[in-house]
Amino acid sequence: MERAIQIVSTAKYLPEQTVTSEMLDEKLGLPPGWSYKSSRVRTRWFVTDETSSQMGAYAAEEALRRAGLAVEDIDCIISVSGTMEQPIPCHAALIHQRLTQGVPPVPAFDINSTCLSFITGLDLASHAIQAGQYHRVLFVASEIASIGLNWEQKKSSVLFGDGAAAVVVQKSAPESPARILASRMETYSQGADYTRIRGGGTRYHSRTNPPPEYFLFDMDGKAVYRMVARYLPGFVDRLLAQAGVGIDDLDLVIPHQASGIAMELMRKKLGIREEKYMTILEDHGNVIAASLPMALHEAVQQGRLARGSLVLMLGTSAGTSLGGVVLAY
Template structure:
């Protein structure tokens, strides 16, 4: 086990709640169309005056307040966003500008799309156990609504905005990461993408307005991820020397209503063992897993001594999972 203790968690949502009924009207669709297609009752979208970094700072403030943690005790901030606030500099530095941490506190970005939070937890655990840091804040924030192409129902109706944060330290070694796996299959690199924003598509080499919007080939994503997910889950359990019966709660990436159903069916577990907040949050990209984990803490489904499995799929195509003893 790689020692890691989660001291506290928190979340933040934009002010504007968007119901599927409202989207039916906005998109000129029949009543019930959006909820039927998306599986969402409502989600939250940021207004033009709200920023990704400000939402992240609010989530961190919430985590610090809930844990009674002094902001000055944080000696590293990791931003685990699927899409950064801008190409340069890091989103972490923009969060630090608002978070009220000690001046000079270091921060950097970790980007692995929807499973960025899992990667950040593993990186944080490594740094803590190496003695490089004593207490780390991990914040995942995404404004998916800024990249929505409303002309594509498959890639627009499922998303919501949000942020979540955790504060971690090494602890006494009685709790931590029992297994972790991350696999990338680049044959799926074009299945989920935003083409612009980097060096590949920009004004120097050519760019279209549509290149700044999210594109997805849902059936291809599902087919490829379904073909590799069983192996990932089996490897996670084997590495931790446990069976699925030893897992108290499963926290999946809230990808879609069909994806949530697929996870429960694939694992053959009772629905109550799977944290499902999709209908009221949507797919929040990298913020999905930590927001669902925060919900598990709040509802008592993730408690000290229990095992929690975090699992998700991401652009790349990447699949990742982690088993944590709390």
């Protein structure tokens, strides 16, 4: 289902504190090289005193600056983050407050499918842009993973980093090749318990003193990998068929930066050539829902996309969901 949508600009924000894998080896009492070998992440960034909405607003300001736009040129702000700064109000309202102090009062709301939130948000909002409801939408994904890591689960805790990414999207000019060709999401909820943070919502509320580890990230990496390996190839076939393109037609594949070894296995399984596979994991870590728009930003920055380049953005998320969008940049 085509939509004449154009990515206007992208930006990222990384907090100040660098955390190398050597630092984590030492912190966790692991042999030198273990954290890198397990995660393929050399460096990730952790917040010191930044809040998530601050990081999101910094990335948004930078995306606007790069496009030569002011905040008044935006008519909708959508948070596509997988973690929240606080349960109420929604994340986008807090970013709106940091960015605009309330003026103009453009709509602000959240779309959340954990790590796939940017794809879900872009997919849904593009219909509203195509229909003319919004002229120019600001997407912001801002994540603080570090506060919720369970250092007892070494394999997952060495994967993640903090940071934010922002993307401005508008309707394409008539002469532009930019468009969304197809989008798809599948949720295999038999895997809903494979990736979770249980505490902090209504089920395991602080007030009822659940075990402290309920408030920390918990992942059964092997179960997730088995599920993704089983369903992802068919999913990609269905998505590319919808778009009417073959895997070799793609100029670039931007995957969710989940984990180094899994990303590489998936690349081979899907038959994607290494030079067409965008990875930023090594110097960012897995930044939850900010990973996909941040990798898009890096692809733009590195000159790997020209107007009209055919791109597959593809990912997996807690849920367990698979999601992707095929677009002409």
